[in-house]
Amino acid sequence: MSGKTSPKAHPVKKERKPRARNAPPPVERYTHALRTAKNSEVVYRDLRNDIVAMRLTPGSPIVEKALTERYGISRTPVREAVLRLTEERLVDVIPKSGTFVARIPVSIVREALVARRALEEVTVRKAVKRATASQLMEIREIIQRQQEMADAGDEEAFYRADKDFHAAIAAAGRHPGIWEMIQQIRIQVERYRMLTLPQHGRMERVVNEHVGILDAIVDRDAEMAVSLLNDHLDTLRLEITVFRDLWPNYFIYDPAVDNEANDD
Amino acid sequence: MSGKTSPKAHPVKKERKPRARNAPPPVERYTHALRTAKNSEVVYRDLRNDIVAMRLTPGSPIVEKALTERYGISRTPVREAVLRLTEERLVDVIPKSGTFVARIPVSIVREALVARRALEEVTVRKAVKRATASQLMEIREIIQRQQEMADAGDEEAFYRADKDFHAAIAAAGRHPGIWEMIQQIRIQVERYRMLTLPQHGRMERVVNEHVGILDAIVDRDAEMAVSLLNDHLDTLRLEITVFRDLWPNYFIYDPAVDNEANDD
DNA sequence: TTGCAATAACTTGTATACAAGAAGTATTTT
DNA sequence: AAAATACTTCTTGTATACAAGTTATTGCAA
Numbered sequence: 001m002s003g004k005t006s007p008k009a010h011p012v013k014k015e016r017k018p019r020a021r022n023a024p025p026p027v028e029r030y031t032h033a034l035r036t037a038k039n040s041e042v043v044y045r046d047l048r049n050d051i052v053a054m055r056l057t058p059g060s061p062i063v064e065k066a067l068t069e070r071y072g073i074s075r076t077p078v079r080e081a082v083l084r085l086t087e088e089r090l091v092d093v094i095p096k097s098g099t100f101v102a103r104i105p106v107s108i109v110r111e112a113l114v115a116r117r118a119l120e121e122v123t124v125r126k127a128v129k130r131a132t133a134s135q136l137m138e139i140r141e142i143i144q145r146q147q148e149m150a151d152a153g154d155e156e157a158f159y160r161a162d163k164d165f166h167a168a169i170a171a172a173g174r175h176p177g178i179w180e181m182i183q184q185i186r187i188q189v190e191r192y193r194m195l196t197l198p199q200h201g202r203m204e205r206v207v208n209e210h211v212g213i214l215d216a217i218v219d220r221d222a223e224m225a226v227s228l229l230n231d232h233l234d235t236l237r238l239e240i241t242v243f244r245d246l247w248p249n250y251f252i253y254d255p256a257v258d259n260e261a262n263d264d
Numbered sequence: 265m266s267g268k269t270s271p272k273a274h275p276v277k278k279e280r281k282p283r284a285r286n287a288p289p290p291v292e293r294y295t296h297a298l299r300t301a302k303n304s305e306v307v308y309r310d311l312r313n314d315i316v317a318m319r320l321t322p323g324s325p326i327v328e329k330a331l332t333e334r335y336g337i338s339r340t341p342v343r344e345a346v347l348r349l350t351e352e353r354l355v356d357v358i359p360k361s362g363t364f365v366a367r368i369p370v371s372i373v374r375e376a377l378v379a380r381r382a383l384e385e386v387t388v389r390k391a392v393k394r395a396t397a398s399q400l401m402e403i404r405e406i407i408q409r410q411q412e413m414a415d416a417g418d419e420e421a422f423y424r425a426d427k428d429f430h431a432a433i434a435a436a437g438r439h440p441g442i443w444e445m446i447q448q449i450r451i452q453v454e455r456y457r458m459l460t461l462p463q464h465g466r467m468e469r470v471v472n473e474h475v476g477i478l479d480a481i482v483d484r485d486a487e488m489a490v491s492l493l494n495d496h497l498d499t500l501r502l503e504i505t506v507f508r509d510l511w512p513n514y515f516i517y518d519p520a521v522d523n524e525a526n527d528d
Numbered sequence: 529t530t531g532c533a534a535t536a537a538c539t540t541g542t543a544t545a546c547a548a549g550a551a552g553t554a555t556t557t558t
Numbered sequence: 559a560a561a562a563t564a565c566t567t568c569t570t571g572t573a574t575a576c577a578a579g580t581t582a583t584t585g586c587a588a
Contacts, residue, residue, distance in 0.1 A: 077571085084351065094539090122379070
């Protein structure tokens, strides 16, 4: 394209106008656009799953270079994933030394349990007020599925159904944002939960409690629903022995909180 | 460095053992170590402040290159800061096009107000139970300072004192983690609050409400304290006209929520 | 053997170059 | 004149090279 610059009437240099920087609002056009399956997203999700499932135990090193080789990508997206995990307090990065899976702060777990209860109470109260018949039926169906998973002894699917139950209540209460907050909080508790999992008859009890909560919502009995919810969430109580004796260096203690009585 | 390798008795190649990767737990030694005033931290803080203060209005473009020139740093830390803001829903980045200050989702603001109330109720109830005399005196002092700022008409300092008041209650309730969550939630509401600020007599009313809450805590009257707190937080209510008429394209509407009655 | 200093290798932090795509501008065509 | 098309320039995503600092290893000395 040598003749590209066609002879112009004005021999002055082209002096192209600098591109005007419009301020196009982030239009909805982009929201449905192909979600760029970013590499960092994959790394982030894998690492987070490994951490919350305790496959990567607290204190384990996370080496960026090893991840670049494993995924065949450069350090930039890997680093991006690690930084996201840092924000969520799941990893600790020590400047020029190394990156490690964060230990679980006992105080955070305790407060997360309290906060979650407070927020779920909101969603349940709203669900009592606003749940439609179809939403109630959907929740009933989730419980049924959970019962089947309990019978089959499928811990993994059981837990997914448990999550769906609480999510469905939040949806019925029209509180998707609060459900996101609850999920964020759950991450902080998840690793502790993994350590206290194997309790005999736990799955059956959870299902029964879910049935009770749903029935109270159907009856539009807010106080009963909230009361049952509190009992339900209380099943995951902090047991000092878990972290003091069994896994002493998976946790970090905060003396100011450790001395507190458990009177939440 | 030619003569550095001193003559050895073993002429075989050195074959240094590869460095064993220990898993040193992120010891506390590092927490007090000089907090690396990372460049990205500065950029992040500046941008966040500009956004929540509405100096950067929703829809404004954020150009990484411009920031690199302004701060004299490379794109890497700038990008890090932008990504953190993305996590907090304060900016939208459109893959190969541009980065923009996010518009305010009305539904998020509404839910954030509800969530904050639920969490602050927790801290107040706990403060009623656990606040020490010195902590109560400190809160009283904060209110006094706030009164003085109100008299001086210093909006900025007044707002800082307001924040300190709520933080002190959370501290008295031994819930630093929940206070962090509240702060995170506040960010989502902050921009909306900025738009509804200039109300006559607002500062005096806030101070009076704070006094009432503190008195209830001193009296160990949990129900009264919570009731007053709810009234207090209700002063920041969603007013449709603010975003529908005055600043129509600062906000994003979610029809599923927009049609809801305001019955939180 | 034990302690200590030098050193090499490994870590993360930062800068920079390149790639891919989006959008405004200029040109051509109808 | 208006619309379609080509192109230039800008944007962010990614890879890579280098800088700064930490730590295990090594060798040496007491």
